[in-house]
Amino acid sequence: MTTIDSPASLRSAGLEGERHRVIGDARVLAGLDQGRLDLQRHLLTHGPQPELTRDDYVQLCEAVGLRGRGGAAFPVALKLQDLPARGVEAVVVNGSESEPVSRKDRLLLTRSPHLVLDGAVGLAHALRAPHVLIAVHDPAAATSLREALMERDDQLAIEVRDTPGRFVAGEARAVLSVLEGGTAVPPGRRVLPTRRGYHRRPTFLSNVETFAQLAVLARLGSRGFSSTGLTSEPGTQLLTIDGAVQRPGVIETPTGVPLDTVLQYAGAEPGPVLLGGYHGRWLPQTDGVLLQRPEVSAGIILALGSGTCPLGEVTRVAEWLRSQSAGQCGPCVFGLASLVDDFARLTIGDSQGWYDAQRHLGLIPGRGACAHPDGAARFLTSALEVFDDDVRRHLSGQGCGRPVLGVLPVPGGTR
Amino acid sequence: MRVADGEQGRLMTLWYLARAAGVVTMVMFTLSAVLGMVMPGVRRPERRFWLQYVHRSAAVTGLVLLATHVVAVIADSYVDISPTVLVWPFGSGYRPFAMVIGVLALYSLVLASLVGAARGRLAVSQSFTKHWRKLHIAASVGWLLSIGHALLAGTDRSTPWMLGITLACLGAVATAGAYRLNNATPKTTRAWRTQ
Amino acid sequence: MNKVEIDWTRCDGHGLCAGLLPDDVVLDEWGFPVLRGREITAGELPDARRAVLACPALALRLSSR
Ligand code: HEM
Numbered sequence: 001m002t003t004i005d006s007p008a009s010l011r012s013a014g015l016e017g018e019r020h021r022v023i024g025d026a027r028v029l030a031g032l033d034q035g036r037l038d039l040q041r042h043l044l045t046h047g048p049q050p051e052l053t054r055d056d057y058v059q060l061c062e063a064v065g066l067r068g069r070g071g072a073a074f075p076v077a078l079k080l081q082d083l084p085a086r087g088v089e090a091v092v093v094n095g096s097e098s099e100p101v102s103r104k105d106r107l108l109l110t111r112s113p114h115l116v117l118d119g120a121v122g123l124a125h126a127l128r129a130p131h132v133l134i135a136v137h138d139p140a141a142a143t144s145l146r147e148a149l150m151e152r153d154d155q156l157a158i159e160v161r162d163t164p165g166r167f168v169a170g171e172a173r174a175v176l177s178v179l180e181g182g183t184a185v186p187p188g189r190r191v192l193p194t195r196r197g198y199h200r201r202p203t204f205l206s207n208v209e210t211f212a213q214l215a216v217l218a219r220l221g222s223r224g225f226s227s228t229g230l231t232s233e234p235g236t237q238l239l240t241i242d243g244a245v246q247r248p249g250v251i252e253t254p255t256g257v258p259l260d261t262v263l264q265y266a267g268a269e270p271g272p273v274l275l276g277g278y279h280g281r282w283l284p285q286t287d288g289v290l291l292q293r294p295e296v297s298a299g300i301i302l303a304l305g306s307g308t309c310p311l312g313e314v315t316r317v318a319e320w321l322r323s324q325s326a327g328q329c330g331p332c333v334f335g336l337a338s339l340v341d342d343f344a345r346l347t348i349g350d351s352q353g354w355y356d357a358q359r360h361l362g363l364i365p366g367r368g369a370c371a372h373p374d375g376a377a378r379f380l381t382s383a384l385e386v387f388d389d390d391v392r393r394h395l396s397g398q399g400c401g402r403p404v405l406g407v408l409p410v411p412g413g414t415r
Numbered sequence: 416m417r418v419a420d421g422e423q424g425r426l427m428t429l430w431y432l433a434r435a436a437g438v439v440t441m442v443m444f445t446l447s448a449v450l451g452m453v454m455p456g457v458r459r460p461e462r463r464f465w466l467q468y469v470h471r472s473a474a475v476t477g478l479v480l481l482a483t484h485v486v487a488v489i490a491d492s493y494v495d496i497s498p499t500v501l502v503w504p505f506g507s508g509y510r511p512f513a514m515v516i517g518v519l520a521l522y523s524l525v526l527a528s529l530v531g532a533a534r535g536r537l538a539v540s541q542s543f544t545k546h547w548r549k550l551h552i553a554a555s556v557g558w559l560l561s562i563g564h565a566l567l568a569g570t571d572r573s574t575p576w577m578l579g580i581t582l583a584c585l586g587a588v589a590t591a592g593a594y595r596l597n598n599a600t601p602k603t604t605r606a607w608r609t610q
Numbered sequence: 611m612n613k614v615e616i617d618w619t620r621c622d623g624h625g626l627c628a629g630l631l632p633d634d635v636v637l638d639e640w641g642f643p644v645l646r647g648r649e650i651t652a653g654e655l656p657d658a659r660r661a662v663l664a665c666p667a668l669a670l671r672l673s674s675r
Pocket residue numbers: 444447448450451452454455463467470471474475524527528531532548551554555556558663665666
């Protein structure tokens with residue numbers, strides 16, 4: 001199952017600060033040790049994209065239990081089956097990668113754009129969708145994609161569009177709204193893109209990595225794809241590791257790899273670990289945790305280390321989460337602002353802050369147009385649970401005696 | 416005012432009815448408009464609900480009176496207005512410009528009422544919820560046109576009491592508008608929203 | 611099979627809904643509605659319709675599923 005790291009399988013390329021490593025066999029990151037794959041090198045590494053039908057894709061995705069890699073981990077086969085038999089308008093690649101720590105989609109788009117394009121174009125042909133739209137935020141990723149498109153002839157309308165970098169702008173329906181020329185905020189109704197997507201027409205939308213995995217799956221077939229990883233969800237996954245680690249960056253691993261292996265591999269300091277990014281959860285302990293969906297969400301692992309004040313770090317992130325609200329929904333706007341205040345008070349030893357935080361954390365989930373309040377509440381609730389001892393120390397008025405180092409990256413913050 | 420002897424007086428009843436209905440229609444819609452304008456400034460839910468109720472009732476009463484006014488004016492033989500003005504108000508024999516304004520006011524008010532009546536049912540439609548407020552402006556347009564119509568068309572338009580009522584209506588709405596601009600907009604609307 | 615739903619991008623926290631549907635909607639400390647999320651019974655339907663009609667922002671709707 002899991003191939004533990006051996007020097008032979010350790011490949012690292014430190015180009016332009018986009019570091020990546022592989023535990024086991026490289027699949028979506030194959031061939032990247034020598035830099036970006038242009039079309040020729042892409043074909044040498046991966047071979048051509050086979051032409052498959054829609055039924056083929058459904059069967060393949062069902063057989064390997066492929067799940068979306070953007071965070072929600074929705075089964076791809078179900079998404080495909082939810083599309084109507086005809087009239088699919090577009091295949092949308094969500095490359096906005098709005099989770100501030102995540103680097104994996106950027107890495108794929110800048111280094112292996114043809115793999116992502118193969119996945120999207122192959123599926124668009126199978127679905128008879130006339131458009132492929134790729135929403136990106138990173139300028140280097142956009143340039144790489146545009147260069148790649150000049151090398152190919154896909155007989156389809158393919159467009160690369162820029163999206164704003166705000167957290168909530170990466171939400172699927174916010175991305176659709178931008179693609180249609182609107183503002184990057186989620187609309188008030190929760191509708192499925194498979195029913196009413198791009199210009200209200202049926203649309204298949206998923207994350208960049210999902211399309212790279214689809215391209216690999218189309219080539220390997222379900223048996224080849226299942227030669228590694230978990231039986232329930234075979235294959236590989238991309239993870240981004242950051243925080244108090246010696247070797248931050250993107251790692252490709254088999255699904256279900258133990259978290260401790262990855263932490264060791266990246267040279268993480270001992271200390272608390274956040275799984276799933278700023279909408280994810282702090283883990284009470286790391287042993288025995290296997291990395292799989294839905295828990296890994298978009299594959300972000302943050303090690304906090306032991307030299308920084310956890311509550312101070314969490315409060316900084318809370319402030320950032322507040323600033324990322326699209327500002328449309330009352331409970332999200334007022335709730336997150338109150339929570340920032342609660343955490344700040346709690347950190348300076350005001351016990352009322354703790355009670356207020358508990359109440360506010362119960363008030364915001366499910367009460368917004370998107371899942372931002374739910375994710376923020378999940379993150380903050382798990383922090384109060386896991387950092388229980390620190391909370392007590394702060395409430396006793398002593399504080400934890402550690403400075404706030406800014407280990408958790410916050411765009412526009414100290415790091 | 417016209418002096419009417421016995422015989423003519425009976426024939427004139429419809430004409431008086433039409434004019435009275437017209438005046439009260441204007442007052443009702445003015446009441447409705449004033450309430451509509453102060454409503455967003457009212458934060459107390461019970462009070463606001465009550466205001467909504469009166470606002471709508473005044474509008475519906477106004478609509479019934481408006482129908483009375485129109486039917487009476489057409490049925491009456493004192494001035495010659497044929498039912499076709501309702502479809503094509505241009506070139507009416509009697510005060511043509513006033514007729515155009517009046518009919519347009521009627522259209523706007525009927526449209527606003529239909530939209531208002533459908534409000535509850537269409538709440539499920541996202542585009543309706545987005546555009547409802549814009550559609551409701553038809554009511555205000557209708558009100559303004561009806562004031563114009565009153566100033567231009569009425570038999571009594573130059574009598575002091577009629578001019579007084581019309582100007583009072585204008586003044587009431589202007590006051591309500593000033594009130595709304597002053598204290599309603601910044602605090603009670605979507606100031607907390609960044610979008 | 612009816613439920614009240616809210617379009618949070620429209621709701622301004624006017625609170626009229628809570629007054630009209632006290633058993634299904636309460637207001638939080640910022641004045642925004644907290645929905646019970648249960649089915650609206652046939653007997654409550656007129657009140658629910660009234661609440662939908664009264665919401666100034668047209669943020670409330672009855673969903674039938
Ligand atoms: C049968 C017809 C009508 C119905 C059902 C109706 C209904 C409503 C409702 C539900 C509101 C929103 C209440 C709130 O904000 O709490 C409103 C607002 C308003 N109405 Fe009416 N109305 C009608 C006719 C009229 C008429 C004839 C006028 C006169 C000009 C008028 C002027 C207004 C104004 C100015 C507002 C405030 C709009 C805003 O807040 O942007 N309405 N109406």
